[in-house]
Amino acid sequence: MVAMNRIEAILERIPADRQGAKRHYGMHPYFTRRPANVVRTYIKHFTQPGEYVLDPFGGSGVTAIEAMLLNRQGLHNDINPLANFIASQVAETSHEDTRYIRQAVLEVRSACLAELKRLPTLSDNEIQARLETVELPQNIRLPSTSDVAAYFELFSPRQLLALALLKQSIDRISDASARGALLLAWSSTLGKLNTTFLSAHGRAESRGGSSIFSIYRYKVAERPVELPPWETFYERAMNVIEGKAEVLKQKRLLERTHGWVGGFTYHCLDIEELPAAIGHKVDYIFTDPPYGGHIAYLDLSILWNHWLGFEVPLSARQREIIVGGELHHTEDYYIQRLRESINICIGMLRQGRWLSVVFQHWNTRYFEAILEEAAHSRASLKAAVTQIGDTIWSMHKKKNREKVLAGEMILTFVKDGRGKLPHQRASAAPTIEELIDDALAQVTPDGAPFPGELLFNHIVLRAWSRGALHSLDLTRETFAEILKSKGWQYNTIRNQWVSTVSAVPSNYQLTF
Numbered sequence: 001m002v003a004m005n006r007i008e009a010i011l012e013r014i015p016a017d018r019q020g021a022k023r024h025y026g027m028h029p030y031f032t033r034r035p036a037n038v039v040r041t042y043i044k045h046f047t048q049p050g051e052y053v054l055d056p057f058g059g060s061g062v063t064a065i066e067a068m069l070l071n072r073q074g075l076h077n078d079i080n081p082l083a084n085f086i087a088s089q090v091a092e093t094s095h096e097d098t099r100y101i102r103q104a105v106l107e108v109r110s111a112c113l114a115e116l117k118r119l120p121t122l123s124d125n126e127i128q129a130r131l132e133t134v135e136l137p138q139n140i141r142l143p144s145t146s147d148v149a150a151y152f153e154l155f156s157p158r159q160l161l162a163l164a165l166l167k168q169s170i171d172r173i174s175d176a177s178a179r180g181a182l183l184l185a186w187s188s189t190l191g192k193l194n195t196t197f198l199s200a201h202g203r204a205e206s207r208g209g210s211s212i213f214s215i216y217r218y219k220v221a222e223r224p225v226e227l228p229p230w231e232t233f234y235e236r237a238m239n240v241i242e243g244k245a246e247v248l249k250q251k252r253l254l255e256r257t258h259g260w261v262g263g264f265t266y267h268c269l270d271i272e273e274l275p276a277a278i279g280h281k282v283d284y285i286f287t288d289p290p291y292g293g294h295i296a297y298l299d300l301s302i303l304w305n306h307w308l309g310f311e312v313p314l315s316a317r318q319r320e321i322i323v324g325g326e327l328h329h330t331e332d333y334y335i336q337r338l339r340e341s342i343n344i345c346i347g348m349l350r351q352g353r354w355l356s357v358v359f360q361h362w363n364t365r366y367f368e369a370i371l372e373e374a375a376h377s378r379a380s381l382k383a384a385v386t387q388i389g390d391t392i393w394s395m396h397k398k399k400n401r402e403k404v405l406a407g408e409m410i411l412t413f414v415k416d417g418r419g420k421l422p423h424q425r426a427s428a429a430p431t432i433e434e435l436i437d438d439a440l441a442q443v444t445p446d447g448a449p450f451p452g453e454l455l456f457n458h459i460v461l462r463a464w465s466r467g468a469l470h471s472l473d474l475t476r477e478t479f480a481e482i483l484k485s486k487g488w489q490y491n492t493i494r495n496q497w498v499s500t501v502s503a504v505p506s507n508y509q510l511t512f
Contacts, residue, residue: 010042022246052281076088131157196211298316364474452479
């Protein structure tokens with residue numbers, strides 16, 4: 001048994017295996033999942049079996065699910081009901097194997113396959129008449145940034161009817177666990193059977209995704225693709241079965257070898273309400289808070305939450321920690337809530353335990369909020385590791401590769417009762433050019449290629465340590481211009497900055 005007060009922080013980048021865990025990749029789409037192998041490494045390093053591992057911004061549940069599968073007590077929280085639905089269904093382990101899901105798939109097939117196959121042969125009038133006989137959600141209004149005004153406009157009439165027929169059949173399944181698993185597959189299907197689905201160029205029509213995840217709004221495809229409903233659902237159901245098989249296999253292994261003490265609990269609360277709901281201190285927090293703008297999670301999850309019947313009250317939308325969205329949250333609001341969240345996280349930790357915060361953004365005020373609030377909350381920064389090499393290729397990144405940050409920095413703090421703010425130097429703050437020169441000397445002393453995120457994160461940490469982060473106003477445009485003026489150019493094939501003078505291999509590693 002390792003004494004937790006004697007362990008050291010993780011100081012090296014962990015190569016990401018983003019697609020390696022079927023329990024997270026393939027079962028259901030969601031925003032910004034962290035690679036499961038990275039999360040597992042951190043949990044194993046900072047905790048022991050049976051201890052409590054929390055993610056207060058849990059998303060689709062990678063942290064809490066991996067904690068459970070490492071025989072810890074996984075505590076999951078997210079303000080988005082869709083996130084909690086996905087996480088709780090993946091973590092559900094009441095059956096020994098997946099035969100119960102396979103049987104449920106056969107029941108659904110028997111109930112609706114014949115009618116689904118007939119849909120292409122029906123006239124528009126016949127489709128409309130049949131739609132009047134099935135249960136549909138209300139045709140609510142969509143966010144103002146959407147290409148269409150109302151919910152039903154996100155579907156063709158045939159897609160709407162196919163989805164209703166599938167859900168009607170699933171709702172009749174008597175086994176609650178099987179019904180939940182197939183609703184997970186159905187809601188994953190919902191992400192493909194709609195007019196925001198963009199088919200990948202040069203690949204099979206089904207190989208694509210919704211604009212919700214690529215440009216973060218309800219953009220209707222210029223040429224909508226109508227995938228076959230049964231085949232699409234069946235593929236999603238098989239993915240759910242594969243993912244559940246992984247989860248159940250790991251649980252059985254632990255039961256045989258070490259005894260099962262793992263657990264999973266979820267909450268759908270604002271972070272301010274979480275300490276009272278949990279009711280005790282936790283042993284480790286690994287979290288990925290919202291990164292400010294672009295992704296308005298609750299707005300973008302209407303597609304799923306609405307038809308699944310998950311209510312999102314106005315109070316939740318008012319407390320969502322984002323910039324923008326339909327309620328136009330301000331940057332000052334976001335920074336205030338980000339500070340509060342760091343303070344609450346450290347308050348929930350037992351003394352001497354660890355907090356890892358995954359973050360990336362051009363706005364250095366956000367980094368300052370995290371670092372400063374942790375110090376005020378008497379926790380010390382022990383590591384800042386840049387994770388490079390597992391880029392999530394959003395449309396923004398594809399179109400502006402040199403100016404859009406990928407990867408992220410994992411900031412790890414220990415609640416040691418100290419905390420330390422950097423000394424405010426009497427001399428003038430370093431210029432942006434000085435910080436970039438210093439960062440280049442540290443990151444690539446031999447002129448090796450490097451990802452922009454690596455250099456940017458080093459600049460943030462150097463500015464913080466010199467008491468100058470509050471005055472650092474580094475835009476993505478300035479960053480690119482200065483690097484180009486110093487003899488660097490962005491290689492769009494390698495996705496790295498390459499010197500026009502030399503190119504030496506680099507390991508892309510940054511530690512604090």
